[in-house]
Amino acid sequence: MNTIVQHLTEVHDRIAAAAGACGRREHDIQLLAVSKTKPVADIEAAYAAGQRQFGENYVQEAVDKIMALKTRCPEISWHLIGPLQSNKSRLVAEHFDWVQTVDRLKIAQRLSDQRPVHMRPLNICLQVNVSGEASKSGLAPDEVESLAEQVSALPGLCLRGLMTIPEDTGDEQRLGTQLLELKQLFDRMAEKHPQLDTLSMGMSNDLELAVACGSTLVRVGTAIFGSRNP
Ligand SMILES: *Cc1c(COP(=O)(O)O)cnc(C)c1O
Numbered sequence: 502m503n504t505i506v507q508h509l510t511e512v513h514d515r516i517a518a519a520a521g522a523c524g525r526r527e528h529d530i531q532l533l534a535v536s537k538t539k540p541v542a543d544i545e546a547a548y549a550a551g552q553r554q555f556g557e558n559y560v561q562e563a564v565d566k567i568m569a570l571k572t573r574c575p576e577i578s579w580h581l582i583g584p585l586q587s588n589k590s591r592l593v594a595e596h597f598d599w600v601q602t603v604d605r606l607k608i609a610q611r612l613s614d615q616r617p618v619h620m621r622p623l624n625i626c627l628q629v630n631v632s633g634e635a636s637k638s639g640l641a642p643d644e645v646e647s648l649a650e651q652v653s654a655l656p657g658l659c660l661r662g663l664m665t666i667p668e669d670t671g672d673e674q675r676l677g678t679q680l681l682e683l684k685q686l687f688d689r690m691a692e693k694h695p696q697l698d699t700l701s702m703g704m705s706n707d708l709e710l711a712v713a714c715g716s717t718l719v720r721v722g723t724a725i726f727g728s729r730n731p
Contacts, residue, residue: 534722624658705721
C-alpha cells in the first residue's frame, strides 16, 4: 500500500473511533482531503483509494488541478476552503462544486450571478469566526442568520452549512467551547433552513474533538498527504 492510501485508512479509522466514542455513526462524518500545494499525482492516488471530496485553498492552483483531472477523476467534488477575492469569483463559480469561505453578500452575489446555468447550484458554507480573533476572516456569530437569509435567496447558490477555522490553541477546553458554539448556531439555523446538512470543522490535529462537537465534514491535509512545503 502506498503512503497516501495507508494514511487515508488511518484517518478513516480515527473518524470511526471518534464517532463511536460519542455515539455517532461513522457515515455521518465525511472526509474532505485537503490537497493544497500537493501534486495531482497525490490526488489521483487518493482518488484510486476511493476518496472523492478534495479541498483547495488557492484558486489558480486549484483550477489547474481541476482541469488536469477532469477526465481522469470525473467524480471529484471540489471545495474551495481558502479566502476568495472578488476578482477570482468567476473562476470559482465556473469550476468548483463548493465554496466554504463565504462571509459577505457581495461575494455570494457574484458567485450566484457567475454560476453557469448548465451547472448545479454552487454549494455554500458560511465561514464563521468563532474565536473572535481580529486577524481571522469569517462572520461574527450574530451576523450569520441575516447572511443566511440573503444567500438562500440567490438562485445560483445552495446554502449547505457553516464552516470554521478555530483558534490555533493547544487548550482543548477553549477549542471545544468554540466548536460547540458553532454547533449550537448550526442547530438553530437548521430549524429555519432544513436543507442545511454540513458543519465543516476539524483538521488533522483536532478531528476527534470536532467529531465529538458535531462536525459532519472534517478537512484533513497533513494526516493524509504529509507536511506541506511552504
Ligand atoms: C490547510 C487547511 C486544512 C487542513 O489542515 P491540516 O492541518 O493539514 O489537516 C483545513 N482547513 C483549512 C481551511 C485549511 O486551510
